[in-house]
Amino acid sequence: MIFPPAMNTLIDILRKLPGVGPKSAQRMALQLIQHDRTGAKQIAQAIDQALERIGSCEICRGLAEQTQCDICQSQSRDATVLCIVESAADMAVVEQVSIFKGRYFVLRGKLSPIDGIGPEELGIPLLVKRLEDENITELILATNTTVEGEATAHYLSELAKSQGVKTTRIAHGVPMGGELEFVDSSTLSQAFSGRRDY
Amino acid sequence: MIFPPAMNTLIDILRKLPGVGPKSAQRMALQLIQHDRTGAKQIAQAIDQALERIGSCEICRGLAEQTQCDICQSQSRDATVLCIVESAADMAVVEQVSIFKGRYFVLRGKLSPIDGIGPEELGIPLLVKRLEDENITELILATNTTVEGEATAHYLSELAKSQGVKTTRIAHGVPMGGELEFVDSSTLSQAFSGRRDY
Numbered sequence: 219m220i221f222p223p224a225m226n227t228l229i230d231i232l233r234k235l236p237g238v239g240p241k242s243a244q245r246m247a248l249q250l251i252q253h254d255r256t257g258a259k260q261i262a263q264a265i266d267q268a269l270e271r272i273g274s275c276e277i278c279r280g281l282a283e284q285t286q287c288d289i290c291q292s293q294s295r296d297a298t299v300l301c302i303v304e305s306a307a308d309m310a311v312v313e314q315v316s317i318f319k320g321r322y323f324v325l326r327g328k329l330s331p332i333d334g335i336g337p338e339e340l341g342i343p344l345l346v347k348r349l350e351d352e353n354i355t356e357l358i359l360a361t362n363t364t365v366e367g368e369a370t371a372h373y374l375s376e377l378a379k380s381q382g383v384k385t386t387r388i389a390h391g392v393p394m395g396g397e398l399e400f401v402d403s404s405t406l407s408q409a410f411s412g413r414r415d416y
Numbered sequence: 417m418i419f420p421p422a423m424n425t426l427i428d429i430l431r432k433l434p435g436v437g438p439k440s441a442q443r444m445a446l447q448l449i450q451h452d453r454t455g456a457k458q459i460a461q462a463i464d465q466a467l468e469r470i471g472s473c474e475i476c477r478g479l480a481e482q483t484q485c486d487i488c489q490s491q492s493r494d495a496t497v498l499c500i501v502e503s504a505a506d507m508a509v510v511e512q513v514s515i516f517k518g519r520y521f522v523l524r525g526k527l528s529p530i531d532g533i534g535p536e537e538l539g540i541p542l543l544v545k546r547l548e549d550e551n552i553t554e555l556i557l558a559t560n561t562t563v564e565g566e567a568t569a570h571y572l573s574e575l576a577k578s579q580g581v582k583t584t585r586i587a588h589g590v591p592m593g594g595e596l597e598f599v600d601s602s603t604l605s606q607a608f609s610g611r612r613d614y
Contacts, residue, residue, distance in 0.1 A: 220511045221504070222481040224462075224469040231462040234455040236447045237440055248505050249434045251466050251479070252524070257432040262463040264422075264429040265456050268449050271422040281449070283420040307446050310418045326450065 225251065277348070279324040279341050281306045289313075289321060296320040300348070301358040302374060304328050304367065312360065320358070323348070328366040329373055340370070342377070349381045357385045423449065475546070477522040477539050479504045487511075487519060494518040498546070499556040500572060502526055502565065510558065518556070521546070526564040527571055538568070540575070547579045555583045 221229070225247060232243040250258035274280070275287035282288075289295060299320030303309045309322050325340040337343070348354065357378045361367040375385040391409035392401050401409070419427070423445060430441040448456035472478070473485035480486075487493060497518030501507045507520050523538040535541070546552065555576045559565040573583040589607035590599050599607070 220508045222470050222479050222485070224466045224481060225479055228462040228466040231455075231458050234452065234459065235444045237443070242435055244505065244508075245435070246433045247466070248503070250463065251470050252504060254432060255467055257429075258463050258467055260429050261432065262460040262467075264426040265448065265460040268422045268426040268445070269453055269456055269460075272420050272449050281420050281423055283422060287420070305446070306419075306450060307442065310442075313418045 278322045279326055280309055298353055298355045300354050301360055303360050328370045330366050349383055354383055357383055359387045363390055476520045477524055478507050496551055496553045498552050499558050501558050526568045528564050547581055552581055555581055557585045561588055
């Protein structure tokens with residue numbers, strides 16, 4: 219009654235966006251329909267275009283507009299090192315730092331039997347095939363430090379061992395610029411057990 | 417380079433939404449394209465439908481799917497009292513409380529000469545016509561208490577006076593459940609100057 223039906227539908231559906239509650243959804247809908255109809259049109263078009271164009275890279279399972287992504291197609295990347303990440307967003311974060319010059323494999327999730335997510339869902343058969351076919355010598359495990367992320371890392375290290383490939387795990391410890399006083403205890407214990415010669 | 421072009425376009429364009437910065441836009445885009453393609457399609461469709469269906473009510477300038485909104489068409493609303501609000505969102509807020517049974521006029525802004533917003537842009541000629549044609553006896557000014565909102569209220573009260581229509585302003589004071597200690601000084605001074613017999 220308060221808003222026309224199409225407006226209520228739009229408000230409801232905008233709540234599908236992560237971090238958007240009823241108030242923000244209403245604010246967004248009003249902004250789009252009352253004040254920025256051009257912008258609204260652009261958003262609808264950009265979503266349609268992205269849905270149409272963006273698929274999955276057949277090599278690394280990252281986002282790609284062709285069958286393969288730019289990184290997998292690039293000749294200048296080190297083909298012997300493979301970094302395993304949970305999501306395309308994690309891949310983007312690593313790329314932004316530009317410290318890593320190898321290639322990627324995107325799990326698009328983490329092992330979680332309770333949600334029915336097993337090796338199949340994470341594309342492990344594809345990964346095994348890469349380990350067999352390509353000349354990969356190191357697997358860098360960059361999954362998150364959640365329980366599932368650690369379990370996934372453990373699973374992958376066992377898998378790599380069976381293929382005779384070395385695995386490494388990115389370092390966990392006190393963030394740069396971070397103060398000991400404000401670091402949680404599990405990070406601090408990681409920092410101590412992972413200490414290096416100085 | 418990090419994301420495919422269509423993804424970058426989507427991320428940029430999602431930043432047009434109010435309250436969405438670069439990080440949230442990226443999170444939204446990844447969520448839509450990687451994990452919720454059905455939801456993404458629904459959002460694009462809902463935006464298109466809302467743009468197509470929702471226009472402005474020819475009587476009150478609120479949102480409407482027909483030429484007139486439900487409230488203006490309703491026979492059960494008191495046609496002698498008109499509540500003036502700045503936006504359709506404000507109208508929705510008043511409706512949600514259901515204390516007001518009259519009709520509305522939506523300014524879709526507030527007087528702001530510096531932004532080139534004068535009486536024309538706020539639909540004042542339409543309001544004047546309503547005051548002349550309809551049997552309106554009271555104009556409730558519910559514009560915001562910003563400088564522009566107050567200036568708009570003052571302008572409207574002068575206008576109504578020239579048409580012989582009574583104007584009232586919604587009360588401003590300490591919010592219900594609010595504690596004096598935490599009320600700002602201008603609200604408190606409003607609360608004192610607007611005190612009523614008890």
